[in-house]
Amino acid sequence: MTEQIPVRPPGPPLEFSKYEGLGNDFILVFVEDVTPELARFMCDRHFGIGADGVIRLVPASNPDYDFHFRLFNSDGGQAEVSGNGLRCVGRFLHEAGLWSQPRIKVETGGQVKVIEVTVAGGEVSSVRVDMGPAEVQGTVELFDRTWYKVVTGNPHAVTMVDDIEAAPVTQLGPKVETHELFPNRTNVEFCKVDGPDLLSVRFWERGVGVTLASGSGSTAAVVAAGLDRATVRTLGGDLLVEKGPGGHLHQSGPVKHIFDGALP
Numbered sequence: 001m002t003e004q005i006p007v008r009p010p011g012p013p014l015e016f017s018k019y020e021g022l023g024n025d026f027i028l029v030f031v032e033d034v035t036p037e038l039a040r041f042m043c044d045r046h047f048g049i050g051a052d053g054v055i056r057l058v059p060a061s062n063p064d065y066d067f068h069f070r071l072f073n074s075d076g077g078q079a080e081v082s083g084n085g086l087r088c089v090g091r092f093l094h095e096a097g098l099w100s101q102p103r104i105k106v107e108t109g110g111q112v113k114v115i116e117v118t119v120a121g122g123e124v125s126s127v128r129v130d131m132g133p134a135e136v137q138g139t140v141e142l143f144d145r146t147w148y149k150v151v152t153g154n155p156h157a158v159t160m161v162d163d164i165e166a167a168p169v170t171q172l173g174p175k176v177e178t179h180e181l182f183p184n185r186t187n188v189e190f191c192k193v194d195g196p197d198l199l200s201v202r203f204w205e206r207g208v209g210v211t212l213a214s215g216s217g218s219t220a221a222v223v224a225a226g227l228d229r230a231t232v233r234t235l236g237g238d239l240l241v242e243k244g245p246g247g248h249l250h251q252s253g254p255v256k257h258i259f260d261g262a263l264p
Contacts, residue, residue, distance in 0.1 A: 083215020173204025
């Protein structure tokens with residue numbers, strides 16, 4: 001069966017900004033509504049703009065937070081949260097002149113996440129996200145491997161490997177993502193412990209496939225490895241994950257603005 005070519009759904013012109021965190025790239029739009037069909041089209045790397053996901057932002061009506069955040073994966077499905085996506089949002093809001101305070105409270109998937117933006121010389125120099133405490137849900141045995149079930153705002157299955165370059169990401173990633181033990185599907189991580197505070201991780205993201213990095217997945221890997229602080233090496237670069245008071249997990253890493261544009 002031939003896969004259908006994505007087509008731009010009818011709609012008004014749409015301005016967007018594209019950002020990436022460790023190669024995990026997102027299209028950011030400041031509009032009221034995004035449909036799954038529009039998200040699939042925009043994320044398509046041949047016929048659309050190209051990205052791992054679309055993030056829709058709107059100002060919050062609730063005083064407990066500042067913005068609403070909705071993430072659509074490249075398959076058009078919604079996800080609860082993205083650590084790298086939140087860091088991209090932090091930089092975008094400051095650079096677009098939509099927010100000037102160092103802390104941003106964002107509601108996403110029924111949760112509130114806090115983004116901390118550091119500005120030096122008028123430019124954003126770093127973005128840190130408080131992912132909150134992780135929920136460890138034990139382990140399961142699948143495909144002759146032990147998988148750690150960790151929730152960092154969204155679900156993850158993490159397994160340990162001896163050779164990160166030989167990790168069976170494309171072989172086992174889709175099988176674990178869609179396994180009946182995960183009725184809402186899951187993100188999948190392959191983790192190698194390189195040292196007391198150093199991990200290498202590869203990712204299969206729910207609704208996306210292979211990605212260069214994942215913020216929430218890196219956080220889940222640190223938890224599964226039993227560490228309180230670690231630099232996570234991904235194909236897109238390094239992310240620092242640290243456990244703070246109350247078990248809150250913070251992640252810090254680079255974010256870049258790629259370009260702005262508009263869909264006619």
